[in-house]
Structure formats: C-alpha cells, structure tokens
Amino acid sequence: MSPHIRLGRTTAGIMWTVIATLMPVLLLSIYVFGFRSLIITLVSVISCVVVEAISQKALGRPVSVTDGSAVLTGILMAFVIPPGVPYWLPLIGAVAAIFINKELMGGLGFNVWNPALVGRALLTASFPVYMTAAWIPPIDWSQSPLGVYLGGGVDAVSTATPLYVLRHYGLAALLEKFGDLSVIYKNFAIGLRPGCIGETSSLLLLAGGVFLMIRGIITWHIPVSTIATVAVLSWIFGGETWFTGNPLVHVLSGGLMLGAFYMCTDYVTSPTLKSGQIVFGMGVGLLTVLIRLKGGYPEGVCYAILLMNCLTPALDEWFKPKRFAPPKPAPVAAVK
Amino acid sequence: MAGATFPRGGVHPAEHKELTEHLAIEEMPPPQQVVIPVSMHFGAPAKPVVKKKQEVQEGDVIATVEKALGATIHSSVTGVVKTIESRPHPTMVRCDAIVIDRDPSAPPRVYEPQDWRKTTAEQLLAKVKDAGIVGLGGAGFPTHVKLSPPPSAKVDTLVLNGAECEPYLTTDHRIMLEHPQKVVEGTKVLLKILGIKKAVIGIELNKADAINAMTKAAKEASGQDEFTVAVQGMTVKYPQGSEKQLIYSLTQRSVPGGGLPFDVGVIVQNISTTLAIFEAATLNKPLYEKVATFSGRAIKRPANLKVKVGTVLSDVAAYLGGTTNDLTKIVSGGPMMGFAVSNLDVPITKTSSGVLFLSSSETDTGTYGPCIHCGWCLEACPMGLQPKEVAIYVEAGKGHQTEKFGVFECFECGCCAYVCPAKRPLVQFARLAKIQVKKHG
Numbered sequence: 001m002s003p004h005i006r007l008g009r010t011t012a013g014i015m016w017t018v019i020a021t022l023m024p025v026l027l028l029s030i031y032v033f034g035f036r037s038l039i040i041t042l043v044s045v046i047s048c049v050v051v052e053a054i055s056q057k058a059l060g061r062p063v064s065v066t067d068g069s070a071v072l073t074g075i076l077m078a079f080v081i082p083p084g085v086p087y088w089l090p091l092i093g094a095v096a097a098i099f100i101n102k103e104l105m106g107g108l109g110f111n112v113w114n115p116a117l118v119g120r121a122l123l124t125a126s127f128p129v130y131m132t133a134a135w136i137p138p139i140d141w142s143q144s145p146l147g148v149y150l151g152g153g154v155d156a157v158s159t160a161t162p163l164y165v166l167r168h169y170g171l172a173a174l175l176e177k178f179g180d181l182s183v184i185y186k187n188f189a190i191g192l193r194p195g196c197i198g199e200t201s202s203l204l205l206l207a208g209g210v211f212l213m214i215r216g217i218i219t220w221h222i223p224v225s226t227i228a229t230v231a232v233l234s235w236i237f238g239g240e241t242w243f244t245g246n247p248l249v250h251v252l253s254g255g256l257m258l259g260a261f262y263m264c265t266d267y268v269t270s271p272t273l274k275s276g277q278i279v280f281g282m283g284v285g286l287l288t289v290l291i292r293l294k295g296g297y298p299e300g301v302c303y304a305i306l307l308m309n310c311l312t313p314a315l316d317e318w319f320k321p322k323r324f325a326p327p328k329p330a331p332v333a334a335v336k
Numbered sequence: 337m338a339g340a341t342f343p344r345g346g347v348h349p350a351e352h353k354e355l356t357e358h359l360a361i362e363e364m365p366p367p368q369q370v371v372i373p374v375s376m377h378f379g380a381p382a383k384p385v386v387k388k389k390q391e392v393q394e395g396d397v398i399a400t401v402e403k404a405l406g407a408t409i410h411s412s413v414t415g416v417v418k419t420i421e422s423r424p425h426p427t428m429v430r431c432d433a434i435v436i437d438r439d440p441s442a443p444p445r446v447y448e449p450q451d452w453r454k455t456t457a458e459q460l461l462a463k464v465k466d467a468g469i470v471g472l473g474g475a476g477f478p479t480h481v482k483l484s485p486p487p488s489a490k491v492d493t494l495v496l497n498g499a500e501c502e503p504y505l506t507t508d509h510r511i512m513l514e515h516p517q518k519v520v521e522g523t524k525v526l527l528k529i530l531g532i533k534k535a536v537i538g539i540e541l542n543k544a545d546a547i548n549a550m551t552k553a554a555k556e557a558s559g560q561d562e563f564t565v566a567v568q569g570m571t572v573k574y575p576q577g578s579e580k581q582l583i584y585s586l587t588q589r590s591v592p593g594g595g596l597p598f599d600v601g602v603i604v605q606n607i608s609t610t611l612a613i614f615e616a617a618t619l620n621k622p623l624y625e626k627v628a629t630f631s632g633r634a635i636k637r638p639a640n641l642k643v644k645v646g647t648v649l650s651d652v653a654a655y656l657g658g659t660t661n662d663l664t665k666i667v668s669g670g671p672m673m674g675f676a677v678s679n680l681d682v683p684i685t686k687t688s689s690g691v692l693f694l695s696s697s698e699t700d701t702g703t704y705g706p707c708i709h710c711g712w713c714l715e716a717c718p719m720g721l722q723p724k725e726v727a728i729y730v731e732a733g734k735g736h737q738t739e740k741f742g743v744f745e746c747f748e749c750g751c752c753a754y755v756c757p758a759k760r761p762l763v764q765f766a767r768l769a770k771i772q773v774k775k776h777g
Contacts, residue, residue, distance in 0.1 A: 003750030
C-alpha cells in the first residue's frame with residue numbers, strides 16, 4: 001500500500017518521549033515533597049495501565065497499553081494531585097480518566113476531554129477535602145526528620161498553596177508567607193512551593209516543553225497563547241486596581257505551566273489547526289484567570305482546559321486548512 | 337539559487353537517489369521473451385492485430401485502439417507471437433498480454449534520421465500518435481490527445497516536468513544529463529505541435545548537474561528559431577512534480593479543482609515523454625523502449641536501464657545479479673505513489689519509471705492504530721485537504737459524506753500517510769471515500 005516509505009515517528013514514540021521529558025519533574029517532586037510523590041505517581045500509572053487493559057479486554061478491543069498513552073495519563077493525573085492525599089486515591093481517578101472518559105468514548109483518539117484532568121475533576125468533586133487541603137510544604141532537608149521525608153506526618157505539616165493565600169488574603173499575605181518577590185520568583189521557578197505533585201517546577205516544565213517543541217511534537221501556539229493570556233489578564237485585573245496585578249506570580253503559580261505545555265497540547269482534545277490552537281489557548285487563559293480571580297476555587301487551569309476541550313470540535317469546524325485551489329464555484333446562471 | 341516552489345504542504349522523504357544517480361543509462365540486452373500488455377495507457381485496452389504464430393518485426397504495430405481513448409502498441413522485439421493471454425500486470429493485477437518469443441538472430445532495427453523542421457505540426461502530431469506515446473510519468477494519458485487541447489483553451493506555456501520528486505527514481509535525471517540536446521529538441525517539437533513559443537523546464541535543485549546540462553543545451557539551441565526554452569530550479573520538496581504543484585511553482589498559476597492545466601494556459605509533459613517525442617519526430621521510432629531505475633537495497637546491482645517494453649522483472653533481476661534474501665517488497669514506480677507487485681512475472685510497461693526492490697529496513701509493513709489528531713497530515717497535504725477526517729468518516733461508514741473535505745482533489749501523493757505517526761493508510765481511505773461518494777450519487 002502506497003506510500004511504501006514512512007517517517008520514523010510513531011504514536012508510541014511520541015508518548016514515550018513526552019513521558020521522558022516529565023521524569024526530571026518527577027525527580028524534583030520527590031526531592032521537594034518526599035517519596036509520597038513517587039508512590040502516588042506509581043499507583044496512578046499502574047491504575048491507569050490496568051484499567052486500560054481491563055477495559056480494552058472487556059470491550060473486545062486489542063490491548064494497546066504499550067503505546068504509552070495510559071502511562072502518560074497516569075503520570076499527568078498524579079502530577080495534578082496534591083502530594084498529601086491517601087495512596088489509593090489515584091485508582092478512583094484512573095477509572096474516570098481511562099474507563100469512562102477514554103475507552104467508553106471509543107478509545108485513544110475519541111475522548112472529548114483530557115483524561116488526566118477528568119480524573120482530577122472527579123477526585124475534586126468526590127474528595128474535596130483531600131484535593132483542596134492535602135498540601136505539603138517543601139521539605140527542609142537540614143531540619144526534617146527522615147520520617148517526614150519518607151511520607152509520614154502529613155497532617156502535621158499541611159499548608160496552603162500560594163494561589164489560595166493570594167485569593168483569600170492578598171499579595172501582602174503571600175509575601176509574608178513565602179518571602180519577598182525575588183525569593184518567590186526564585187523558589188516558584190525551581191518548584192520549592194506547596195502545590196500538586198508535578199506542577200511546581202516551572203523551569204523544568206518549561207524545559208520539557210521547549211524540548212518537545214524542538215522535537216516537533218508540540219508547537220508554540222497553544223502554550224504561548226495560554227500563558228500570555230494569563231499574564232496579560234492577571235496584570236490588568238489581578239491587583240487592587242486595574243493594571244496593578246502581578247503577572248509573574250500568576251504564571252509561576254498553580255498548574256499553569258504544566259497545563260499549558262502538557263495538558264492543553266494533548267493532540268486528541270485540542271484543535272488541530274494553528275489558528276484554532278491560538279484561540280483555544282486564549283480561551284484557556286481567559287477561563288483560568290476568571291476562575292482564579294472570581295470563582296470559588298483558587299485555581300482554575302483544570303476546569304479552564306476541560307471547558308475549552310468541549311469547544312475543540314467547534315474550533316476544528318471553524319478553522320479549516322486553506323485549500324490549494326478548490327473548484328471554482330459554478331456561475332450563478334448555471335446553478336439556476 | 338532559490339528554488340521555485342508550491343505554496344503549502346509537502347514532505348521531505350529521504351531521497352535514496354545516491355544508489356543510482358551517478359550510474360549512466362545502460363542498455364539491457366533484449367530478453368528471450370517479452371510480455372506486452374494491451375493496457376499500458378489511460379483509456380480503453382488496445383485490440384491485438386496480430387495472431388498466434390505470426391512473425392513480427394521490432395517496431396511493428398501489434399495492437400491498436402480504433403475509436404476510444406487509447407494508444408497504439410508496438411512489438412519491442414523481432415520474433416514470433418507465442419500466445420495472447422492473461423498475464424500479471426503491475427497496476428491492474430492481471431491483463432491480456434501479447435507474448436512474443438524473440439528471434440535471437442534478428443539484428444536490431446535501424447531508423448533513418450529525418451529533419452522534423454520540414455514537417456508540419458499536424459504531421460508531427462500524427463507521428464506522436466502513430467508512435468503510441470503516452471505520458472510516461474505514470475498515468476499514461478495518450479500524448480496526442482493531451483497535445484490537442486480544445487480551441488477555447490488559450491495555451492501559452494509548455495511546462496516540462498524534470499522534478500523527479502519521488503525518492504529513488506533517477507531516470508529523468510540521467511536522461512537530462514546524458515541527452516540534454518535531445519530533450520531540448522523534443523521540447524521544440526512539442527512547441528511546434530502546440531503552436532506556441534515558450535517552454536520552461538522545472539528541475540529540483542538536488543540535480544544541479546542536470547540543471548547545468550539542460551541550461552547549456554537550451555542556451556546553445558536558442559536563436560535558431562522562434563522557440564525559447566528556459567530552465568528553472570525548484571525547491572527539493574515532494575510532490576514538486578505533481579502537475580498542479582509544478583504549474584504553480586513555475587508559472588504561479590493555480591489549476592482549480594476539477595480543472596485541467598490548459599484551463600490556465602499550460603500543457604505539462606514529462607522528460608521521458610519528451611525524449612520519446614524526439615525519437616518519434618526525428619526517427620519515426622515508436623515507443624517500445626523505456627529507461628527505468630531499478631533500485632532499492634534488495635537488488636544486487638542497482639542501475640538505470642534502457643529496457644524493452646514487455647521485459648519481465650525476473651529477467652531484469654537476473655541481469656542485475658538477483659535479489660537479496662532481505663527482499664521485503666517490490667514496488668512498481670516510486671515509493672510514494674507506486675504500486676506493490678506480488679511477483680517477478682510482471683512486465684515493464686510504457687509507464688514504468690522504475691522498479692524498487694525494498695529491504696525490510698526501507699519499507700514499513702506494520703499495522704496501524706487510531707488517529708490521535710496530531711494534525712501532521714493537514715500540514716503535509718499539498719492540496720489543503722483534511723486526510724484524517726476523510727479516514728475517520730470512512731472507518732465510521734460515512735465515506736459518502738466526504739466530498740466536503742475536497743476528497744476529489746486528492747491526487748493520492750501520500751504525504752499524509754508518510755507523516756502519520758499512527759501509520760494509518762490514509763491514501764487507501766481516500767480512495768475508498770471517492771468510490772463511496774460516487775456510488776452514493
């Protein structure tokens with residue numbers, strides 16, 4: 001069957017490359033939050049793979065867990081879960097992410113919503129206490145007993161995320177809790193702040209995203225439009241008065257970097273064409289800022305992406321490739 | 337030199353031309369037997385005009401098409417008709433063929449040179465028809481029909497396709513390099529037949545030596561008459577040699593969907609076809625020999641061969657030292673648009689531009705997965721179509737609703753499937769879609 005030659009890229013190759021770029025993030029998370037990060041990620045990955053294999057068997061499809069898509073979903077779902085949750089929690093998320101959202105919709109390529117975020121959304125709705133309060137402050141290596149590092153004593157050290165502080169107590173409280181702006185920028189860029197397992201290290205996520213761009217797996221259109229929209233809108237509306245918000249704090253906080261580079265760019269659930277992708281990214285940015293500043297949750301990236309996922313089919317319908325030379329429309333006389 | 341190119345899509349497959357691009361065209365000794373299919377052109381199959389056991393001379397007419405669209409077929413050897421029966425065919429699977437046993441004692445036929453400038457355009461067109469010339473790029477459209485556009489068409493430019501954008505193939509490259517004067521003369525014959533003055537030869541920039549040779553030949557031949565032949569380098573990008581893309585690259589004119597090149601004042605001819613026209617006009621020699629590239633890493637000795645039409649692949653393979661144990665696929669034509677053939681009993685036809693013997697490392701025979709909507713097929717499609725949508729519609733049993741994606745503008749170049757990470761057979765889905773749209777009315 002022609003063509004008889006093919007480019008070397010494969011679906012599995014893409015998935016495993018994306019997974020590889022997330023490994024530094026996972027290592028840093030283990031350093032920052034302890035082995036809990038690794039255990040929760042492993043539970044999440046194994047749950048996703050097992051749920052996918054069982055679902056595919058039950059639905060009479062070929063089992064395709066080696067393509068890496070379930071592994072990637074598992075990692076990404078763990079990365080948007082707070083590190084202080086019970087270890088069994090990702091299993092529930094995996095059923096929602098893989099069985100309901102992916103396999104019941106037709107398998108890989110047919111899901112409407114990002115699987116990892118569906119998992120997180122279901123967990124947030126079902127276990128709000130765990131999902132909004134199980135935060136851990138970065139481990140202080142010089143002070144902490146080994147027990148903390150190995151995962152004990154979570155309740156004793158639970159804390160609040162920067163966005164929660166910012167939303168409910170304002171920028172002054174944020175500075176008081178996390179240090180001067182320069183300290184905040186530095187720590188937030190590295191990832192030394194409370195947050196979900198894989199969302200805190202803006203720099204490593206940026207590096208992973210840039211690597212994927214260089215490899216041609218993702219393009220700049222969605223991440224740049226998403227982050228730029230959040231930056232501009234949080235600058236305009238994020239302060240006490242207009243144009244006094246701090247865009248950098250908003251960009252470096254919450255799950256924006258993870259969302260922009262790794263969730264929004266999911267091929268299946270984002271528009272295919274560059275023009276549609278820019279609108280998609282702007283929509284995610286707009287909804288994120290709206291939820292962060294006016295909504296009930298301090299963080300809005302997850303729901304912003306899920307909402308824009310709903311619009312993806314419409315964006316694909318509105319933005320179509322430019323045809324090279326379509327047939328000339330028939331003269332009006334001929335039509336009559 | 338910046339190359340001319342087309343506005344969107346296209347891919348850059350590995351060229352693999354290094355296997356044969358430096359090898360001079362070599363004449364393969366005629367085989368013991370030729371198998372000449374009656375269908376080697378677009379249109380109705382030709383009707384044999386010879387009978388079993390009849391003696392035929394090299395160059396004799398052995399099958400004709402009287403009324404319908406088609407082309408005359410000539411014997412490529414001197415010998416005796418052994419049989420007329422169904423035989424394997426490179427694109428049609430099986431087809432009636434005239435099998436001729438060669439007389440080993442017969443000398444090759446010699447043709448007397450003539451001055452084509454003393455003949456009229458009508459006589460030249462008749463010679464093209466009598467020589468059985470068809471488009472040698474692959475489609476095999478009868479050339480005399482293509483050279484007779486309707487009077488309403490205002491043709492002003494002849495475009496010569498020297499792109500040879502398919503990987504592996506180097507026949508047009510070698511012809512331009514070894515016979516540039518013949519190609520320029522053939523171009524002028526074409527210009528005379530068409531009654532126009534201007535021709536442009538488009539050549540991809542990876543064939544710098546061919547560009548130089550053709551530019552020199554065109555320069556030397558200028559000023560002798562009213563015809564001007566220009567050479568234009570083009571960006572190396574597949575499918576640069578596709579008719580619509582080529583016309584855009586060289587003239588910036590867009591042939592609309594459902595239209596033909598003469599709608600924008602252009603006629604396109606292939607390099608090999610032009611050489612055949614030169615031979616028909618200056619020697620009265622019919623088309624029964626073909627330069628073709630035999631390449632791939634599973635043939636012992638890759639080569640550019642001049643072979644008799646009707647030579648079966650097993651004879652060619654034997655002449656080239658045989659195939660390796662790693663032979664995975666045999667492809668008639670280029671690797672992007674060619675057809676896989678199932679055995680070596682298939683003959684070389686007028687339209688064979690090459691035969692590839694691909695090893696397991698060169699070709700992909702794996703299965704395919706679901707579409708992940710990466711969108712690379714949309715970027716690669718030179719026509720701006722949506723291959724992934726067409727495929728999903730066909731899989732969902734809605735192939736008849738794919739006309740809105742412009743599926744009839746798809747010329748099956750294979751760029752979409754080439755880039756597809758799920759290895760989906762997007763070209764085959766598009767073919768099914770076209771059939772289903774037509775069936776649905």
